[in-house]
Amino acid sequence: MHWLIWIAGTVVLVAAGVGATLLPQRRARALRRRTAWSTARAEIARATVSRDAAPVRVEEAERLLTRAELIAADRGGPDAAATTAEYARRADRLWREASGD
Amino acid sequence: MTDGPARVWFEWLRWGALGVAVVVLTIFLVVQGRATIDVSYGQSPSSADPVPEGEAGELSDATVPSVEEMTRMVADNQIVRLPGSIAHIDEDRVRAEIGGTDARILIAPPGLDEDERERVREVENATVRVLGTEVSGGLYQAVPDDFDGWRKRFATGDVTGSVTLLLRELRGERTEDDEDGEDDTIAWREPTAEEFGPVAADLRETGLHTAEGSTMDALPEAAATAFPDGDALYAVFPQQEADQPVPDYTTALAAEFPDRPIVVMYGSWVEYRGPYEEDFASVVTASIYGQLNDRLSKYDYPQSNVLHAYLNRVTDVRYAGLFDRPLPYQPFDPLRVTMPALPWIFAACVLVFLALSVRAVLRPVTRPRQFQQGHTAARLAGLTALAIEVSALTGRDGDTPLTRGLAALEGARKALNDKLPDQHVHTLLNQAEAELDDTARAVGRTDYRPNVYLQGRLA
Numbered sequence: 240m241h242w243l244i245w246i247a248g249t250v251v252l253v254a255a256g257v258g259a260t261l262l263p264q265r266r267a268r269a270l271r272r273r274t275a276w277s278t279a280r281a282e283i284a285r286a287t288v289s290r291d292a293a294p295v296r297v298e299e300a301e302r303l304l305t306r307a308e309l310i311a312a313d314r315g316g317p318d319a320a321a322t323t324a325e326y327a328r329r330a331d332r333l334w335r336e337a338s339g340d
Numbered sequence: 341m342t343d344g345p346a347r348v349w350f351e352w353l354r355w356g357a358l359g360v361a362v363v364v365l366t367i368f369l370v371v372q373g374r375a376t377i378d379v380s381y382g383q384s385p386s387s388a389d390p391v392p393e394g395e396a397g398e399l400s401d402a403t404v405p406s407v408e409e410m411t412r413m414v415a416d417n418q419i420v421r422l423p424g425s426i427a428h429i430d431e432d433r434v435r436a437e438i439g440g441t442d443a444r445i446l447i448a449p450p451g452l453d454e455d456e457r458e459r460v461r462e463v464e465n466a467t468v469r470v471l472g473t474e475v476s477g478g479l480y481q482a483v484p485d486d487f488d489g490w491r492k493r494f495a496t497g498d499v500t501g502s503v504t505l506l507l508r509e510l511r512g513e514r515t516e517d518d519e520d521g522e523d524d525t526i527a528w529r530e531p532t533a534e535e536f537g538p539v540a541a542d543l544r545e546t547g548l549h550t551a552e553g554s555t556m557d558a559l560p561e562a563a564a565t566a567f568p569d570g571d572a573l574y575a576v577f578p579q580q581e582a583d584q585p586v587p588d589y590t591t592a593l594a595a596e597f598p599d600r601p602i603v604v605m606y607g608s609w610v611e612y613r614g615p616y617e618e619d620f621a622s623v624v625t626a627s628i629y630g631q632l633n634d635r636l637s638k639y640d641y642p643q644s645n646v647l648h649a650y651l652n653r654v655t656d657v658r659y660a661g662l663f664d665r666p667l668p669y670q671p672f673d674p675l676r677v678t679m680p681a682l683p684w685i686f687a688a689c690v691l692v693f694l695a696l697s698v699r700a701v702l703r704p705v706t707r708p709r710q711f712q713q714g715h716t717a718a719r720l721a722g723l724t725a726l727a728i729e730v731s732a733l734t735g736r737d738g739d740t741p742l743t744r745g746l747a748a749l750e751g752a753r754k755a756l757n758d759k760l761p762d763q764h765v766h767t768l769l770n771q772a773e774a775e776l777d778d779t780a781r782a783v784g785r786t787d788y789r790p791n792v793y794l795q796g797r798l799a
Contacts, residue, residue: 241683244683244684244686244687245365245368245683245686248361248365248683248686248687248690249365251690251694252358252361252690252693252694255690255693255694255697255698256358256693256697258697258701259697259700259701262701263700263701270760270761273758273760274755274760274761274764277751277754277755277758277760277764277768278764278767278768280751280754281747281748281751281752281768281771284747284748284750284751285744285747285748285771287747288740288743288744288747289740289744291743292739292740292743338740
C-alpha cells in the first residue's frame with residue numbers, strides 16, 4: 240500500500256512542477272501574441288486612414304499595406320504581427336509624406 | 341508585479357515542501373537499496389558470512405595429473421586413488437557392485453581449484469568420480485540425506501554407500517528400498533584409557549583438546565557467542581579411519597563432564613552433547629550440513645572454519661529464542677521509528693506543493709488592478725470625450741488626424757476589453773493623444789489639446 244504513495248506522489252510532483260512551469264509560460268506567450276496583433280491592427284487602421292486622406296496614390300505604400308493585410312489575414316505569431324506593424328507603419332509614413340504632413 | 345509578503349511566504353512554503361519531498365524520497369530510495377532481509381529474532385551477532393569463498397583455506401595443496409594421464413590411469417585400473425585423496429571406499433563391496441560391468445572409479449583429493457576440478461571432470465572413461473567426498477557420475481550426484489549418512493561421510497570420509505548407490509542408478513537397477521538397505525551407521529567403540537586420559541586432562545585444563553593431525557589451533561571467535569557461559573568443552577580429532585570402529589569420545593566425555601556443553605569434532609563433522617541438546621543440536625546440524633554439504637565435501641576446509649560456521653549457527657539459533665533467555669538490550673534506532681512515517685510526510689509535502697502550485701497558476705499576476713485599470717479606463721474615456729467634442733469643430737485640416745486618433749482609441753478600447761497589458765493600452769492611447777494634439781493645433785484651439793483638456797476635466 241505504502242509504495243503506491245511513493246509512485247503516485249512522485250507522479251503528482253512532476254505533473255505539478257511541469258504544469259506550474261508550462262501554464263504561465265503558455266499564457267504569457269498568448270498574451271504577447273495578442274498584444275502584438277493589437278498593435279498591428281492599430282497600425283493598419285492608422286495607415287488606412289492616412290491612405291484615404293492622401294491626395295495622390297502612392298504605389299509603394301499601397302504595396303506595403305497590401306502585404307501587411309495579407310500577413311494579417313494569415314494570422315501568425317508575434318513575429319508576423321511585428322512584420323505587419325512595420326509594413327503598415329512604413330506605408331503610413333509614405334502617405335503622410337505624400338499628404339505633406 | 342508587486343510581491344506582497346504573503347505571496348513570498350507562500351513561495352517559500354511551496355519550494356520548501358518540494359525540497360522536503362525530494363529529500364524524503366531520496367532517503368526512502370537509499371534505504372531501499374540497503375534493505376536486507378533480517379530474520380534474526382534478536383539481532384544475532386554471528387558474522388554474516390561464516391565461510392567466505394576462497395579465503396577460508398578451502399583449497400588444498402593437492403593437485404591432479406593431466407587429463408591424459410588420469411585417463412590412462414583409469415583405463416589401467418578399475419579403482420584409481422589419486423595422491424591426497426581422503427575419501428574411503430570399501431573396495432570389496434564396490435568391486436562386487438561393479439561385477440562384470442566396465443565401470444571405473446576415480447578418487448581425487450579435496451580442495452582442488454576450478455581448473456583442477458575441470459580436469460577431473462574431463463576424464464571421460466571414469467564412470468564415477470569422487471572429488472574429496474563428493475560422489476558424482478553421469479548426470480547424478482549422490483548425496484547423503486540423513487545424519488548417519490553425513491556423519492559417515494564427514495567423520496570418516498566413507499563414501500562406499502554413495503558410490504554403490506550411484507553405480508546401481510547408472511545401470512538403471514536402483515530400487516526404492518536400496519537406500520534403506522544401506523548401512524550408514526558408524527561402528528563406535530569405547531576409547532581406551534590411554535586415548536581418553538590426555539583428552540580429559542586437556543579439557544579440564546583449557547577446555548580445548550586438539551588431537552594429533554587435526555587442523556585447528558585455537559577456538560574460533562564464534563565460541564564466545566555460541567556458548568557465552570564459557571563452560572563449553574571442545575575436542576577436535578582428525579578424520580577417522582573408515583574401516584575401524586571409531587572411539588566414541590562424545591559419550592565418554594558426557595559421562596566425565598555431566599551438564600556441560602561438549603563439542604566433539606571428527607574431521608568435518610561436529611557432534612554436540614550437553615544442555616539443550618534436544619532443543620537445538622539437530623536443528624543446527626541439519627541446517628549446517630544441509631547448507632554446506634556441497635562445499636564441505638568438495639573442498640578441504642580447516643576444521644576451525646567448519647567449527648566457526650557451526651558455532652555461528654548455534655549463535656543464530658540461540659538468538660532465535662530457542663534457549664529461553666532474555667535478549668540483550670537493543671538500542672533505540674531512530675531510523676526504524678521514522679521509516680513508517682516517511683510516506684505520509686512525503687504525501688503531505690506533495691499535497692502542499694500541489695496546492696500552492698495550483699494557487700500560483702490560477703493567480704499568475706497580482707497587481708493593483710482596480711487602480712491601474714480605472715486609470716486607463718478614465719484616460720480612454722477622457723480622450724474619447726475630447727475627440728467627440730473636437731469633431732464638431734474640425735474642417736478638412738483636422739479631419740485626418742482626428743480619424744486616426746479615433747482609430748487608435750478604438751484599438752485601445754478593444755485592447756482594454758481583451759485585458760491586454762496596461763502598458764500596451766497606454767501606448768495606443770499615447771498615439772491617440774498625439775493625433776488629437778495635432779487635431780487641436782490644426783483647428784487652432786489650444787484648450788482642446790489633450791493635456792490641457794484632461795487636466796481641466798480631472799480638476
